[in-house]
Amino acid sequence: xxxxxxxxxxxxxxxxxxxxxxxxxxxxxxxxxxxxxxxxxxxxxxxxxxxxxxxxxxxxxxxxxxxxxxxxxxxxxxxxxxxxxxxxxxxxxxxxxxxxxxxxxxxxxxxxxxxxxxxxxxxxxxxxxxxxxxxxxxxxxxxxxxxxxxxxxxxxxxxxxxxxxxxxxxxxxxxxxx
Numbered sequence: 001x002x003x004x005x006x007x008x009x010x011x012x013x014x015x016x017x018x019x020x021x022x023x024x025x026x027x028x029x030x031x032x033x034x035x036x037x038x039x040x041x042x043x044x045x046x047x048x049x050x051x052x053x054x055x056x057x058x059x060x061x062x063x064x065x066x067x068x069x070x071x072x073x074x075x076x077x078x079x080x081x082x083x084x085x086x087x088x089x090x091x092x093x094x095x096x097x098x099x100x101x102x103x104x105x106x107x108x109x110x111x112x113x114x115x116x117x118x119x120x121x122x123x124x125x126x127x128x129x130x131x132x133x134x135x136x137x138x139x140x141x142x143x144x145x146x147x148x149x150x151x152x153x154x155x156x157x158x159x160x161x162x163x164x165x166x167x168x169x170x171x172x173x174x175x176x177x178x
Contacts, residue, residue, distance in 0.1 A: 001069075001100050003107050006052060006059040013053075015061065020052055021045035023061070023071055027087060035131050036087045040156025058082075062104060067091055072104055074123070084108070084123040084169070086134075098140045102174070105141070109171040121171050126164040128153050135165060143167035 006015050024045040027033055033042075042048050052059045056077065062070045069092035076083035086104075088097050111119045126149065127134045145167055152164030 001103050002063040003104055004061045004063060006061065017049055017053070020049050020059070023068065024048035026068070026089060030090055032087060032089075034157060035128075035134065036085070038128050038130070038156060039154040060104070060108075062088075062092070062100065064092065064100065069100065072108075074108070076124075080118065080121040082120055082123055084125050086125075086137075095140075097137060101137065101141055105169045105174045109169065109174050118171060122168050124166065124168045126152060126166050128155065129163040129165065130155065138165070138167045141167075141169070142173075143169050144173070 004014065006013070006020060008014070022045075024033075024042070024047075027036055028045075037043075042051065051057055052073065056075050058074045060072050060074075061068060062072065068089065070086065070088035072084060072086045074082040074084055084105075086101065088101075092100060105123065108123060109118070109120055113119055124146075125138070125143075127138060129135075129148070145165065147166060149164045149166055151161035152166075153162050154160075155162045
């Protein structure tokens with residue numbers, strides 16, 4: 001497994017715009033947009049590129065061998081905390097998604113700034129009550145749970161707020177690969 005950040009090194013992006021747009025298009029082809037962006041905020045590959053390139057998001061592409069297997073991104077940054085989001089493609093499901101997901105979380109929580117201090121102590125995520133597959137994955141990942149936030153997420157398809165389950169991964173649990 002390789003986790004590759006979408007960033008610019010000396011002004012040169014690590015992935016072409018067409019590659020990033022292709023990730024969204026694959027989400028769309030696999031019928032994942034309604035689950036991943038249930039609030040309706042991202043409707044096109046141009047929207048996806050814009051938030052990953054110019055928004056307050058840090059995108060990471062998950063490769064297994066040379067195949068893109070999914071992505072994750074961080075946002076909602078605070079001191080040593082960020083919100084995390086995942087999307088796995090059809091070539092990464094079941095127990096393998098748990099194993100790879102755990103490796104990704106460990107890598108994210110082990111990132112350090114230039115002076116060697118950890119960047120994150122905790123990653124937090126919220127999953128719609130309707131996204132059963134993601135809820136099961138979070139349970140298998142053994143994320144900590146904070147509970148359910150009533151009306152915590154907007155569901156664009158239903159034009160109403162739905163409950164969101166709040167999960168977290170703490171460095172003390174995941175940081176060294178436990």
